[in-house]
Amino acid sequence: MKTRSRIIALSGLLLASSLILSALESAVFSFLPAGIRIGLANVPVMLAVMVVNTPCGLAVMMLKCFFVMLTRGFTAGVMSFSGSICAFAVYVLLIRRTKVSYVMLSTASAVMHGAGQVCMLAVMTGRASAFGYMPVMVISSLISGVFTGIVLRYTLPLTEKAVASAGENNNSSKGGR
Amino acid sequence: MERKLTTAADIIIIAAAAAVCAAFIIFPAVKDSAGSGTAVITVDGSEIMRLPLDKDTEVEIDSLRYPLTVTVKDGRAAVTECGCPSGICKKTGYVGRNGETVICLPNRLIIEIVSDEKNGADLTVG
Numbered sequence: 001m002k003t004r005s006r007i008i009a010l011s012g013l014l015l016a017s018s019l020i021l022s023a024l025e026s027a028v029f030s031f032l033p034a035g036i037r038i039g040l041a042n043v044p045v046m047l048a049v050m051v052v053n054t055p056c057g058l059a060v061m062m063l064k065c066f067f068v069m070l071t072r073g074f075t076a077g078v079m080s081f082s083g084s085i086c087a088f089a090v091y092v093l094l095i096r097r098t099k100v101s102y103v104m105l106s107t108a109s110a111v112m113h114g115a116g117q118v119c120m121l122a123v124m125t126g127r128a129s130a131f132g133y134m135p136v137m138v139i140s141s142l143i144s145g146v147f148t149g150i151v152l153r154y155t156l157p158l159t160e161k162a163v164a165s166a167g168e169n170n171n172s173s174k175g176g177r
Numbered sequence: 178m179e180r181k182l183t184t185a186a187d188i189i190i191i192a193a194a195a196a197v198c199a200a201f202i203i204f205p206a207v208k209d210s211a212g213s214g215t216a217v218i219t220v221d222g223s224e225i226m227r228l229p230l231d232k233d234t235e236v237e238i239d240s241l242r243y244p245l246t247v248t249v250k251d252g253r254a255a256v257t258e259c260g261c262p263s264g265i266c267k268k269t270g271y272v273g274r275n276g277e278t279v280i281c282l283p284n285r286l287i288i289e290i291v292s293d294e295k296n297g298a299d300l301t302v303g
Binding site: 102134142 | 194198265268
C-alpha cells in the first residue's frame with residue numbers, strides 16, 4: 001500500500017543512494033578517463049521506476065542531475081542531464097513496452113546515456129570531432145551496462161521486500177489496537 | 178519477476194556492438210605520422226589560434242573563462258595548466274595524430290590536430 005509519505009520517503013532514500021554511489025564510484029574509480037563510469041548511480045533511478053512509478057523515477061533522476069549541477073558546476077550538470085534524459089527515455093520505453101531482460105534494459109540505458117553525453121559534447125564545443133569519442137564511450141557503456149543490469153536484477157527483490165515489509169509493520173501495529 | 182536476467186540475444190547484440198566499436202578504435206583509415214600537423218584551437222566553435230606541431234611552444238590563453246596553457250612539445254600538443262573545475266583537459270595528455278582532440282568543456286575549447294598531409298586520415302576515433 002503506497003501512501004504519499006511512504007513514496008516520498010522511498011524516493012528520498014533512492015536519491016540518497018544514487019548520490020552516494022555516484023560519489024563513491026568516482027572516488028574509487030578516479031583513474032578512468034573522462035566520461036567513463038560504472039553507472040551504479042543509475043540503479044536507484046531504475047529501481048524507482050520499477051518499484052514506484054515512472055514520475056517518481058523521473059524525479060529522482062532530475063534531482064540527481066540538479067545535485068551534480070550544484071556540486072560540480074553548470075557544465076557537468078548539463079552533461080549529466082543530457083545523458084540521463086536519453087537513458088531514462090529509452091529505459092521507460094523498454095520497461096513499459098517490452099519484456100527485454102535486465103541486462104538489456106540496463107545496457108540500453110547505459111549506451112544511450114553515453115551517446116547523449118557525446119552529442120551534448122559536440123553541441124557545447126561546436127565541433128564534430130567530439131563524436132570521435134563515441135566508440136570508446138559505447139564500448140565502456142556496454143560493459144558497465146551489463147554490470148549494472150546484474151546489480152539491478154539482484155537489488156530489485158531486496159527493494160520490493162523492503163517496501164513491502166515497511167507496509168506490513170504499519171498494518172500490524174494498526175491491527176494491534 | 179517476469180523478466181530474465183539475460184538472454185542469448187542480449188549477448189549477441191552486445192558482442193556485435195562491441196565488435197563494431199572496437200573496429201572503429203583499432204583500425205584508423207590511414208596510418209599517419211605525428212609531428213606533421215597543426216593544433217587548431219577553437220572556442221565556442223570559432224577558431225582562435227593555430228599552433229604548428231613542429232615548433233615547441235607554450236601558449237597561455239587568458240581570454241577564456243578559465244585561463245589555460247597549451248604546450249606543444251615533440252610534435253604533440255596538450256593542455257598543461259587549466260583553472261577549470263573539471264581538470265579532464267589536463268588528464269587527456271598529449272595528442273598528435275590527425276583528428277585527435279583535447280577538450281576543455283567548461284571553456285568550450287577544443288584543440289584539434291589537423292594533419293598537413295593531403296592523404297592523411299580524415300578522422301581518428303578512439
